[in-house]
Amino acid sequence: MTTITDPQKQDGFRLSMLINDTRYRSLTFQGIALLALIVAIAYLGNNLMTNLRTAGLNISFEFLGTPAGYDINQTLIDYNSQSTNLRAAWVGVINTLLVAFLACATATIFGVIAGVLRLSPNWVVRKLMALYVEIFRNVPVLIWIIIIYTIVTVVLPGPRGYLGEDPEREMLLGMFAFTNRGVYVPAPISEAGSAVVVAVFIASVIGIFAYRRYATKLLYDTGKLLPVGWPSLAILIVPTVLVYYIMGQPISLDMPDPLANRFNLKGGLQIGAPLIALWFALSIYTGAFIAENVRAGILAVSKGQTEAAAALGLRPRRIMGLVILPQALRVIIPPLISNYLNITKNSSLAIAVGYADITATLGGITLNQTGRAIECVLLLMLFYLVISLLISAGMNVYNNAMKLKER
């Protein structure tokens, strides 16, 4: 707030100028603010030091290197009770990222479907979606997590029904089992040569994009319209399947085995009940918010755009794809990303259902076992801070790229 003032006579500096002269006043205020900050930090820091000294404690991160001593039920990296606390924290980090990623993906799907259907001309569907959005937005996510966890653990049958030579329950298609401890699905086992198959698959996905680009270019350059649908499908499937058989079927499936153990199904891929509850609850809860964003985004595109596009003779699908969506996305994406951020932060509620995310390992069990409360909570906050700063940075990059380029 610098104001140009009349040039005054430079008759030295008076103390009252600190308050009354705009040139110095900002310095005064900042001085006061700095002083207050220092006093506050000193006061709190002094209390902390005094209290720690009285309790005979110190701040030390050595516990990170000592064996954790506890086991974790769902780990994506090697871990056992002899691993260090740091390793346990890593397991938590990866689990957090896993559930956040899964929930973001499904929440987007739920949200987009519900948001588009809320604008449907169909009265019943519209109202049903409004009901979904209102119910899920207005009840705390913690309650949803607990409800869904309870549904999984109380309503689904225990695994014992699937066990034994002659089980009471049939697995779906012989490979999927839904139990109150989680869902068992076949797991892919890779043998020698599987890397080639995966590489070919990735290459064909890239190939599809290349082909589509080429088709678009050809259309714009020559006006010749290439078919897109079936060639894409062919590029996706044919080479991979061919290579799969050429390499001698290197990928097989590991089925859940009902005979290996008397308590649980063994083998296959187990998606634990806590993960399912957290994943589903976060996605359906956040989906309701995303639905509102999507709806607002579509409504934000003025009706004139639709009419103009129609006047140009575009078909309804093209109007949606070429005119409405690109403009709506500009409105939808920023709140969408902040919803992703919310999912990541809300995934910390894993602790309510015993999912081993970073809050449950580092901020839960490690904290409890070592008693290093201050250190653990600081590390925990640091992790979330880094994640959210990364996401915000990504959002800023996107916003700059998508800024309306006005002339």
Place this chain on the structure above:
Amino acid sequence: MKKTIFLGALTVAGLTAGAAAAATLDDVKARGKLNCGVTTGLVGFAAPDSNGEWKGFDVAVCRAVAAAVLGDPTAVEFVPTTGKTRFTALASGEVDMLARNTTWTFTRDVDLKFEFTGINYYDGQGFMVPKDLGVSSAKELDGATVCIQTGTTTELNLADFFRKNNISYEPVPIETNAEGQQQYLAGACDTYTTDSSGLAATRAAFENPGDHVILPEIVSKEPLGPLVRHGDNEWGDVVRWTLNSLVAAEELGVTSANVEELASAAGDKPEVNRLLGTEGNLGEQLGLPADWAVKAIAANGNYGEIFEKNIGESTPIGLARGLNAQWTDGGLLYSPPFR
């Protein structure tokens, strides 16, 4: 107190800044209340009854200390703590003592700087399974899903036990006993493990306790006892000897029924006299009135009475004395002499 809470909020504790940390004993006396950390609810050990009044074995220790120090067993403020919050609550001075079936371990004593003032219950970790599972030994639990309270020593013992026996398991971590009970009953885990006293207490709260068995293996030593902060030895002595007075009272035959009578005049047993303050000055040495132990015993009775009333064989929990019998009866309870 209320005023300091409210004004403390307004002035961000400006009023109380600079108040030096006084000795806990003086604090408690000045406050007129003992802040005692207990569990959030474990029937028999510490749980509020339907009137919201705290009852239980650990609660009785708090009341005895309050009676000894303040002369009033009801002058206790019970602070429910979880496995996570208990040590901070004690270290930060939120509670004066912790009577929360806490296992006495080396690191808690040495590294976390706490002072265990004795053992009020000798426990060990056990497993509870539904009867129809047909398991008769913990070693048959290979591959089972185990519900386990996090933040307890049982979590570490469990890992050690399964590792030692080279069998696998899947842990389901839970925060409170209440949650563990629900998970176990819903079948989300095959077995629930915690201190065997806690298992008995939990099973007693089931609709059909007979459908569940506690396996014979005890996989760890869990000496449970009250604890205080390191460095305040006077307060530590008060808690330690209050607990000892309860144990000694049982050994010497002092009960809540006859304690008043025995304390009215010096009798012919010198140790009873010293304990009850009719001879010598033990109370004075602790900084307490001479009849401190009388008050402590009168509050809930001696150790044996407390045990019988809260967790003994006549209660739904139905624990036998076992290791917790007096040394004269072949147990481990052995109070140092009062002299």
Place this chain on the structure above:
Amino acid sequence: MSDTHSESVAYVRESFIEEQPAPITAAGPFKWVKDNLFPTWLNGLLTIVALYIIYQLLAGFLPWFLGGVWTTGSLAECREVLQGEVGACFSVLTDRWHQLLFGFTYPSEFYWRPTLAFVLLFVALAPVLFFDLPRKMLIFTGLYPFIAFWLIWGGTIFAPLSALLGFVVGYLVYEKFVKSSFAAGFFGGIVAAIVIWTVGGWLIPENASENAMLTAVPSRDLGGFMLNMMLGITCVSLSLPLGIALALGRQSHLPLVKWICVVFIEFVRGVPLITLLFVANVMLAYFFPPGSGVDLFLRVVIMITMFASAYIAEVIRGGLAALPKGQYEAGDSLGLDYPQAMRLIILPQALKISIPGIVNVAVGLFKDTTLVSIISMFDLVGMIRGPILASTDWNGVYWELFLFASALFFVVCYGISQYSQWLERRLETDHR
């Protein structure tokens, strides 16, 4: 149409033909059904799927809900009454309603106190929410926090009185000095208030609470939905002024002030609430002098207020940024200094734009108060998950309790968001 003017016709109609109803396919419910339910065959399919889903939901829910049992004393009794029929055991609600609403340690003979405070809340909020009411009612709104504090916690009346006196004296001092300088008024007011509180703190005897008119209830005895409401209302109202200050600080031209506010806001917004509650639970106690009596409730209030103020600051910053630059320039050209311009021109407009956002934050925060159940406070969710589900009588009654909890939150949150929409329409002062 008609050939009335044709001369070849002998008969001339002398009256209008009665209006005919539209064809049945083009009007009335039939047309509505056709347009709204079956405009295309794909849409028709969608309708049928939706109707099927609704039918399935209702078929599962209604018999369970209507067949509910309300009067038994335990789950076993309830199951006996139901005899295998589908039905809910709502008797857990009638049996434990007081625990769900007030927590299990709040003395039952004092239930009227929080209830009265709750009723008075509406009286206090009314003039804030509805501008048509007489402005004098705002006096009661100003008194309400002290009344509610006294009602809920009880104890000596002098504590809330001295707090109130502090505010009144602070305000009077502010009024006296603000004419000469805003800063003098502002800081003078704060100093005066602190002086009053300190003196009041000394004057009130330590044992004043013992024989007070209302028996004192310690904070840890609060629980149930009451705790959620109290946390939500206290933290939102405390975080509003803080949020405004932070937003102004972030817009400030003073680099140091701006930097402090940015760091605070981004830090708080970057971490989940649960970690802040962990801080309240396991760390914050170390930051206060020993024996300062800052109990868990207060620590949680501090952390949630910090959390909410950062979010509110961002909302208000959006409002400030949305104001046309001309408004700032207009303030400057009128010769207003910074506090005057902010108070008289900028903030009233910026806050008006921010209201929907603030309400969103408030609703989100109210929902987030359930998180305190994770740090072993017995709020509504904590009561359900702890003492009630663990009791021998009600072990296994999930859906009734969760339905009750969801319904309570839904009613409050939906009500607030409906109000916010009404307010938005109401405040549309621009003419389009």
